Amino acid sequence: MKGKGRRNSPQKPIHGIAPPSHLLDGLVISHLGQGLAVETPDGNIMLCQTRRRLGDVAVGDRISWSPSEDGMQGRVEEVLARSSVLVRPGYAGKNRVVAANLDRVFVVISPYPQPDWLLVDQYLAVCEYRHIPAEIIFNKIDLAENKEQAVAELNDYVRIGYPTHAVSARKGIGIAELKQSLHGHCSMFAGQSGVGKSSLTNALLPDKNLRTNEISLRSGLGRHTTTAATLYHVPEGGDLIDSPGVAVFGLADIKGQDLAWCYREFQAYMGHCRFNDCRHINDKGCAVREAVEKGEISVARHQRYLKLLDKLAQPDTLWE
Template identity: 40%
Template sequence: MSKKKPLSQGQRRRMRANQEKRLQRQDSGNNAPELQDSSLGPEQLGTVISRFGQHADIETESGQIVRCNMRRNIQSLVTGDKVIARLAQDIETGIAGVVEAVHPRHSSLSRPDLYDGIKIIAANIDQILIVSSVVPSFTTQIIDRYLVAAEDTGITPVIILNKIDLISDEERTSIEEALQRYRDIGYPVLKVSSKTGEGIDQIKALLNAKVSVFVGQSGVGKSSLINSMMPDAELLIGDVSENSGLGQHTTTTAKLLHFASGGDLIDSPGVREFALWHLPAERVGWCFIEFRDYLGTCKFRDCKHQNDPGCAITQAFNEGKITEDRYNNYHRIIASLDEQRHARHFRSDTDL
């Protein structure tokens, strides 16, 4: 039997588009008839609490939450978007309004998608809280990857060390030294324990009047930390596996929640971890903020910032102006980009 010829990338894109159109037709066919303009009230401001296919849950300024259809001219709608909506004058059940327009975003959180390129997953975020802990393990490599992603989006990052009640005497000095290195280059760092409550008031003050996103490896206690400040969030807590040392992913639906003490949280499965394979090496270097004074001053334009002669980054490192772990983590990220791109390319060629 002859081997089937693989589909081209164009054929796969068309297949995906056709599948999405069928799903949209099925989704619209299972709902009530489209609301008529004559049945809708005046325009009002709202916020997208969550998105479901061609529908979105909208919270009005009065605190009412209704499920709305989207006008066909709306190209993108994600949790956190500020919108103009019109609600049905007689709201009973099911679809109770229409999203007419979307306000411009002051920030957007995105991730690379194998088929769709850069995909926006949340909007109008003020800060990214990078949560780390000693369980499963404390590592600056993961923190630096999140910092690169945060700097790339232009959203303010804050580093949080959770589970400080579990730090051993042997670990305390090295961890504190690592955290101080981040403070020295301008990043805010907080130490908390969702178990003992230490530092929780500081987090609440930080969250007040802002829209925040929590990110971090599984098992670092993101959900526990959120639940300590928002008991009604009903977020499932994933225990750390005794066998693998890794936590289980527990969040399943992107949604916007309100902290009682003030501020909002966007909790989304799309921000469990950031992939960086879409970033060029030059952009990664810029996202290391202490590199910026030296970028563009190397002897050669195509400098890889390793053993290249006349490298300004390497010289700054040798002079102690760039710390060893940040310098090494930069090179680890650059090395991983080629590996990830190769893996993605191989997958796109073989995934039918």
């Protein structure tokens, strides 16, 4: 296409400064210590610096940028409108954009390290709040001593409509099906360190050959842990972001009164509680609580809701 990558629309001056003579399109593929790795429409990677007034610029962002005089670096001029943002708490009480324009988050768990369901619920709650579809990948199924039991643990999530995938990056189990679900989407792998997010990325995109976190049995410390979220293109169409492992994700801008709604299976009951301001704890006439007692809502999910609600009530909660 002629002029691809150039923006021909009239440009608004920024803070009274004349706009650069030409702006180029770019896609942020990683946030490195020294700047942003930006992919240009012709497939090159340019290191770009951002501007404070633009706020967070994250992996997955589509931007306009201008080249420096020597053409060696770029400067971000504008962040284009986002279809979605995934945010988490950052330093000094500020939220931070982890990734933009995602249309699917895969929360990855494994038998070893054992699933941290509270972390899974944090991701699912934030995705629910942000209207980003979420799915769960149970990786390292080859290590599960009792496959049926492992899959049964996921049943609470299957019941409430979260798609789940039992796979093994090492043995290639379930990889072809997973590949299919990446087509045409911008997806992200998220979860604890060592569950196999990079190994899965390698299994799905073999030409990337990412370094993975081989856990040393003696020291228990990981090596080659992923340090920056990075976006890769899926050859059949779509993008995949491999992200660093986290121990805690946090709930960012979700308030205590919003949390119940982020537990999607609570939604149908919420209008039926006796009190409008019901917190679904021990409140009289709480329809959510009754649904838990009747087995319609999982006890474990409700307990984790209570735990997170409690954390939100403590203003000094450290989510980092």
